Amino acid sequence: MELPATGQTPPLIHVAIVEDDLGFRRALTEAIESAQDIRLAGIAGTRAEGLKLLQSAPTDVLLVDLGLPDGSGIDVIKAAVQQWTSCSVMVATNFGDETHVIRSIEAGASGYLLKDSSPAKIVDEIRSLASGGSPISPIIARQVLARFRQIGVGGASPPITPDETPQLLSAREKEVLELITKGFTANEIAKLMELSTFTVRSFVRRIYTKLKVTSKAEAIYEARSLGLLNE
Amino acid sequence: MKYRPTSFLANAVLVFSLLLLVIVGIFYSGAVSKRSSTTSLHLTQADWQVHDAQGFNAPPPALDSASLPNTWQHAALPLAPPIALLRQASTKTNATLVHTTWLRLSVPGLPSYSGPLALYGARIKTDGTIAVYVNGRLVHRAQEQGPLWNGTRTPLWVVLDTHADNAPVSEILIRLEHTQGTRVAVSSLWLGPVETLKVRYHLRQWLQQELPAILSMAFLTVGIFALFVWLRRRHETGYLLFFNLAVTSFLRSLHFYMGVPIANDWFAWLTVNSLLWLVVVVHFFLCQLHGRQVTWFTRALVGVAGMVGVLTLPVLAVLPNTPKVTPLIYPIAALMGAAVGWVGGVNAWRRSNEGVLVAIGVSICTLLGVSDWLLQNNFVSPEGWYFGAYTNAITFGIFGTLMYRRYVNAIDEVEQLNASLAERLRLREAELEESHQRLREIEQRQLLSDERQRLMQDMHDGLGSTLISAIRSVEQGRMRDTEVSQLLKDCMDDLKLAIDSMEPVEADLLLLLATLRFRLEPRMEGANVALIWDVKELPALNWLDPSSALNILRIVQESVANILRHTRATVIRVATAVEGAGVRVIIEDNGQGFDVAAALWRSSGRGLQNQQRRAQAIDGRVAWVSGESGTRFTLWLPLQRENSVST
Incomplete structure (x- = not known):
């Protein structure tokens, strides 16, 4: 609905992922690949890799999981806000519960994504976030x-x-x-x-x-x- | 109350007050002692003789000393012939036989002075009339009605009229009538300008009569204060004793300054006996202070005082309270006083400093009384002072000191008590805080245990059983992948709602429904069912705790799931309303409907039964109205719950 009018080439949305759960990573990758206007620009599986990822060119959207094997995703969010100023950070969460989401938003995240969302929903949320919107419960x-x-x-x-x-x-x-x-x-x-x-x-x-x-x-x-x- | 360092202001007030007293003193003494240039004459030599007469006679207005028999004896003033006390007491009251003592003083010649002259003497003692003649003319009369109680304490003060002849004073004649057996006493006399002698007169008058009167009054006032203290604190008999002491002391000292004729009346009885009572009261006081039983001594004191009291009763007149007899009674009082001082001192020694103080005080008072007695009975010069009037001051001073100490100590004690109270309060608070802490911990544990039980129950009934049946179905290969996926999605929804029920909804049922909608939205979208959200503001449900919240979520979830599963509805309408003492959640669909009664009876209608059970658990009700055009499900919830778990 909020997609730019068809006919024009929609601007490409570059997405980077910091996620250790391989299943969700695959679901994400598939959902992104199915969309014409979204490109996967980078993948990290740990906090350290995530921070390293931030040294490369900024993406439009960064998807971060909070529970990383070597630390909290919150650190990655904070670093991203500092280094990728134009990037919208989205936290991946199982339940979208208040504690995790509010903590992420305070750290600088602009939205969150429920991990059990359908591929269509995932793509929608990424587009909405990239265009300056945010979800809320x-x-x-x-x-x-x-x-x-x-x-x-x-x-x-x-x-x-x-x-x-x-x-x-x-x-x-x-x-x-x-x-x-x-x-x-x-x-x-x-x-x-x-x-x-x-x-x-x-x-x-x-x-x-x-x-x-x-x-x-x-x-x-x-x-x-x-x-x-x-x- | 707190101790603060004495401020400058307080010091200033103290200095100012003292200064006021000093100024008044200076003014007073300055006004009195206007020194005249003319010195006064001290008359210390006299001639005297004694006559016998029948009855008292009024002094003639004029009298020439030459008309008296020439049997003059020379004497130096002060004159105080010894008294035979026993004879004096035993003489029958013979009104007819009266002695008249004459004193003749020749004035050697006064420096010429134009102002008025005065005659002053410290004391003239007699039990009859006093008459003073100057140059043969009567200038002063006193005690025409007989002796006065304060007579011996009133100094002689005669202001001489200046007469037309303006003759210098050459001779002073004093006529003293007295009963048989008694003796007179005359101090030396002063003749001089009024201004000069006034100082001596006023000083003696003030110290001998006025100051003791003031002190006596002050003592009585404090005694009345003590009485009122006792009225409020009946168990503290010390205050009552103090009042009694003040009254007795007041009575005793009345005769020092009351110009009442001496007679064997109740006043005399009170005057004489109150001295004994005073001693007895002081003894009781001492007993209280040293706290020892001296029964025999107390009995003896009370016995003697009582016996004297009875014997001197005016109506009985066994021992008249007249100056003839009282000199023999007073030694008893002196003995009692000494004994009380001694016994009290011994008992209070190392036990009660206050007791020792009182014992010393009573001894001093006894000595003063002895000195009075000696003066009264011509054993010492009549120019001396009656110090007995100051026993009052001493008693007042000592007991005032005791009261002061009690008062200051009481304040200290109260302050210490307050401090210790504050300390105890602090300790109690700490204890309370600790026990609260423990209670909170217990509560917290209880809460956790309840919560665990609730979750366990929910997992067991919902998630657990669904998962088990899913596993079984998958293992037996009876299920298609989409069915398994659907089953797992149901599990996920269950889990999310369980988590949502733990979020703080703050008594807001609408927020709970909103959360449910947010969770179920993807499924509804998947089922192509339109949702009409027709909710209205609801009052707060204060009983809405996590456990109740989960029940509500499950009831509504089940309702929506039933619609999605069993009806071919295309529209679901969710509405809320306030109804009486409760709120209603309405869920309507446009599906084909079902037979409610049959569904409730069927074993497959376990979902509906669960809804009923959960509603009952939160004091709510569920109802279904189903027909061709759809089903209307209602959940009613009370606004207040009596046995609310959440408090």
């Missing part, structure tokens, strides 16, 4: 809302550097999150709010970015109050 939405509510209430963090200032959700962003917690899909929300589905998904991306910045600011503030960081 009701429970994640509730969690994000709760995080921002905390900041709104106790948001007396002292001014840090401008790009670290905690940001609040806009009214529309909040509305999107609230509708998601009530079970409405991105398509339904788009209709309800008279937006395009793509806009709704890009709202989610913006919300994730704010959450990342805010959690970073919080971490710095906490570190300062604990005396771990110098002024």
